[in-house]
Amino acid sequence: MIYLYYTDQFMGYDFGPDHPLQPVRLRLTYKLIEEYGLLDSYDTELVEPYFASEEDLLLVHTPEYLEVVRSEKPDLAFGLGIDDNPVFSGIYDASRLMAGGSTEPAMRMTKEDCCAFNMGGGLHHAMPSQASGFCIFNDPALAICILKRRFKRILYIDIDCHHGDGVQHIFYDDPHVLTISLHESGKYIFPGTGFIGDVGTGDGKGYSINIPMPMYTYDSVYHHAFDEIVPTLFEWFRPEVVVAQLGVDTHYSDPITSMNLTLPGYRDIVSRIKTLTDEHAEGRLLALGGGGYNLELVPLAWAIAFQVITGETIPDALPTWWVEFCRTMLGRSRESLVDISPKIRSEEKEQISSELEDTINGLKGILSDIHGVF
Numbered sequence: 001m002i003y004l005y006y007t008d009q010f011m012g013y014d015f016g017p018d019h020p021l022q023p024v025r026l027r028l029t030y031k032l033i034e035e036y037g038l039l040d041s042y043d044t045e046l047v048e049p050y051f052a053s054e055e056d057l058l059l060v061h062t063p064e065y066l067e068v069v070r071s072e073k074p075d076l077a078f079g080l081g082i083d084d085n086p087v088f089s090g091i092y093d094a095s096r097l098m099a100g101g102s103t104e105p106a107m108r109m110t111k112e113d114c115c116a117f118n119m120g121g122g123l124h125h126a127m128p129s130q131a132s133g134f135c136i137f138n139d140p141a142l143a144i145c146i147l148k149r150r151f152k153r154i155l156y157i158d159i160d161c162h163h164g165d166g167v168q169h170i171f172y173d174d175p176h177v178l179t180i181s182l183h184e185s186g187k188y189i190f191p192g193t194g195f196i197g198d199v200g201t202g203d204g205k206g207y208s209i210n211i212p213m214p215m216y217t218y219d220s221v222y223h224h225a226f227d228e229i230v231p232t233l234f235e236w237f238r239p240e241v242v243v244a245q246l247g248v249d250t251h252y253s254d255p256i257t258s259m260n261l262t263l264p265g266y267r268d269i270v271s272r273i274k275t276l277t278d279e280h281a282e283g284r285l286l287a288l289g290g291g292g293y294n295l296e297l298v299p300l301a302w303a304i305a306f307q308v309i310t311g312e313t314i315p316d317a318l319p320t321w322w323v324e325f326c327r328t329m330l331g332r333s334r335e336s337l338v339d340i341s342p343k344i345r346s347e348e349k350e351q352i353s354s355e356l357e358d359t360i361n362g363l364k365g366i367l368s369d370i371h372g373v374f
């Protein structure tokens, strides 16, 4: 079975009209998925998530932090009340609903072989006692903690434009959780971490993998970096289940980042993850949303990601209401919906390619020393 986790109540996770994270992107994603008929198949089911319980949240977060979130009072020591993470009315329940969208399928996956997609999840920056980067509770980490009840080898892959720092931090000394983050380098962008030398500690040494990329990294070099590193790690680690954070803020149109992927380029990365999961983890995939701040792009990208997960086909033509929505609500022209690759000069392409090649070779050297792979 393939479960889609969604409820209109996800709209409650709302930092306000001027915040980059606009919850309407989730409702639009759901509407596109429904319109494309991706829920019509007998083996696909829509599930409304429950609220993650306090007991679940305590798997990762501290009691003091839960108390602060529940109090709805800004507290800078806990990352709450700054521009990125303003406090809003109902923040505790809204946040534990997003978390429930990931803990509930994780629970299900401990009893049943299945796939799930929680488009409201992927809040990968949250720390045990700190809100960070629009993330209050770290649902990927919570889901992984639950999956550990059944599985000994869990692979977390994060293709968001930002480093998956919270998830990495929580499992930094844990050899049962292999985290792989591909992201725009921390030299240029929040949270400023995730370099090739950050490989884990203690028993977890060599189980945190980072592939930082130059600004303006484009499809073909991204795919090359992925292909050079990730399939070998799947073969070596032999995951029993895969958790994938599918942030789409790597797209060239994203307003807060500087990578250069196209929509077909993004789809091909999701396809690779799906294929590797089928080959190595018997298809057990928990897919999560994440970053993505162009309202015109995110719903399309995640509808396509869900299409890849279900194996269904969707028509090339965009629904009329969608084109109309983008035109009237977002002020976009029909032409802007056509996904063309951004133009960068060939000398810039060469520089990006050679910088990324150095990263790949550096990382291979490090992993070869630790594990003897590559």
Ligand SMILES: [Zn+2]
Pocket (backbone or CB within 6 Å): 160, 161, 162, 247, 249, 290, 291, 292
């Ligand atoms: Zn991001």
